[in-house]
Amino acid sequence: MSAGDELKSDLSKALPAQSLIFEREDARPFESDWRGLVSNSAEAVLLPADTEEVARIVRICAHHRVAIVPQGGNTSLVAGAVPIPNRRQVILNLRRMRTVRSLDRTNGTMTVEAGLTLAEAKAAADAEGLLLPVGLASEGSCQVGGNLATNAGGVQALSYGSMRSHVLGIEAVLPDGRIWNGLRALHKDNTGIDLKQLFIGSEGIIGIITAATLRLHHKPNRFATAIIALDSLDAAMTAFLRLKAAYEHDLTSCEYFTSQGMALALKPPAQNRDPFGESHDAYVLVEVTAQGADRDPAASLADALAGLFEDDIVQDAVVAQSDTQRAALWALREDISEGERTEGGSVKHDIAVPISAIPSTVRRLHADLAKLFPEARLNIFGHLGDGNLHVNVLPPAGGAPDQLARFAPEITKLIEQSAISAEGTFSAEHGIGQLRLQSLLKYRTPLELELMLTIKKALDPLWLLNPGKVLPVEEE
Ligand SMILES: Cc1cc2nc3c(=O)[nH]c(=O)nc-3n(C[C@H](O)[C@H](O)[C@H](O)COP(=O)(O)OP(=O)(O)OC[C@H]3O[C@@H](n4cnc5c(N)ncnc54)[C@H](O)[C@@H]3O)c2cc1C
Known part of the structure; x- marks a missing residue:
C-alpha cells in the first residue's frame, strides 16, 4: 500500500464518510485561494463534525507525518488556507462545525464553534439583541475560526477593536492532538500567561481553533x-x-x-x-x-x-x-x-502607518509609483481611523494584467518601503500566509523571528500545522 493509501485507510477507519473527501474533483475547490493566485493539491480534504474528530485527524496526520492546512471560509488574501507545493498535506475545513453552544445574555457572551460564518455568528447575537461588532465584506463566507486565526479587523475596529478584543476563551486542538479547553467566559482572569492570545492571529500554525467564547455588546439602537x-x-x-x-x-x-x-x-x-x-x-x-x-x-x-x-x-x-x-x-x-476583480485583479497591499503619517505616506506612494509605472492605477482605500490603508495597484485602464505582473515585485517593494519608513507595517489585517513570508523575514527583527520560531518549535516540533505559512519551513 502506498503511503497515501495508508493515510486514507486510517482516516476512513477513524471518521465517518461525511468527514472525508478523497476524490480529486471534489477536493479541487478547496485547493485554490480566493484570489485564484495559488493552487496546490492536498491528499484529502477533511470536514470534521466536532472537536473530537479534529483531534483524531491531527493524531493520525502526526502519525503519518502529513501536514494539516486549517481552512475556514478560505477568504484569506495572502493564500493562508491553501496548501504549499512539495509537501504531503491534507486540508482540514471547519465548515461543518457551526453550533452555537451557548449564549449568556447576562454575561454578554456567546460560545460558538469555529466553522460558524461570521454572518451567522452576528445573526445569533442579533437575535438576542446583542452585537458582535466585526464587519468584513467577506462575512458571508469567512468563519469565526478564520477570523480569530487572522485577528481580523474590518470596518468597526475603529471603535470596537480587532477580533482579539472580542475573545474571552478559546478551545483548540494542539499539534499533538490534545484538546485544550480554554473556553472561559471571564471578563477578568490574570492567572498566568494568557494562552489564548498565542492562538489569535497565529494563522493556524500552532493549533486548530475549534470553538471560542466571544464578548458581545449591546446593540446601539x-x-x-x-x-x-x-x-x-x-x-x-x-x-x-x-x-x-x-x-x-x-x-x-x-x-x-x-x-x-x-x-x-x-x-x-x-x-x-x-x-x-x-x-x-x-x-x-x-x-x-x-x-x-x-x-x-x-x-x-x-x-x-x-x-x-x-x-x-x-x-x-x-x-x-x-x-x-x-x-x-x-x-x-x-x-x-469586487470592482478590482472585474478589472482583472490588482497587486494588493494592506499597510498601516501612524494616523499622522497617512498624508505623507500617500503622497510618497503616488510619487514613487509615478516614477516606476506611470500608467498604473493606484487605488487606495481603507480604515482611515486605524491608519490602515489598502494600497492596490491596477493595470492601466484596458491594459492586460500581465503588464502589471512584470512590475509586481518592484511595486511590492515600493509600497512596503513606504509603510516601513513611516514606522508602519506591511500587513495590517491580512496577515502573512504564503504571500508575505519573505516580507516578514525582511522587516521583523532577528529577535522577533527567533521568539516566533521558539514558540512554533515548542508547540509543533514536527512542523505539521500549516507549514510554509507565517514562518519558513524547518523540519525536525
Ligand atoms: C472581499 C474581502 C474583504 C475582506 N475584508 C477584510 C477586512 O476588512 N478586514 C480583515 O481583517 N480581513 C478582510 N479580509 C480577509 C479575510 O476575509 C479575513 O482574513 C478572514 O478573517 C479570514 O477568515 P476565513 O474563515 O476565510 O479564513 P481562511 O481564509 O480560511 O484562513 C485564514 C488563515 O487562518 C487559518 N485558519 C482558518 N480557520 C482556522 C481555525 N479554525 N483554526 C486555526 N487556523 C485557522 C488558515 O490556515 C489561514 O492561515 C477580506 C477578504 C475578502 C475576500
Missing part, C-alpha cells in the same frame, strides 16, 4: 450613516479628526476611498449608484451610533456635517434616510474589491 465628498485626502483627515473629537467611541466607522474606488464600486455586476452628481477626489463613509433614547445621531451628525461645510472642509454629503440607503452607501465601500 440608532445609527447615522453618511458619505462625505471632499477635494483631498488632507480634507478627509481634517473631517476624520473633527468627527473623532465630537464622537470618540460612538464614531464606529470612518472609511476612506477615492474617485478610483468609487469608479470601481460602480462597475457592473454591482448595481450601485453614485450618490453625488459629480466625481470628487476623496470620499469618507462615516457611521455614528447611539445608545439610549435621548440622543438622535442623525440630527447630531447633520449638525457636525454642517460645521464641516461652513469651514469649507467638505464639498458634498449624503446622510442615509433609511436602512436601504444605509446599505446602498455601505455597498459603495464594500464593492471596491
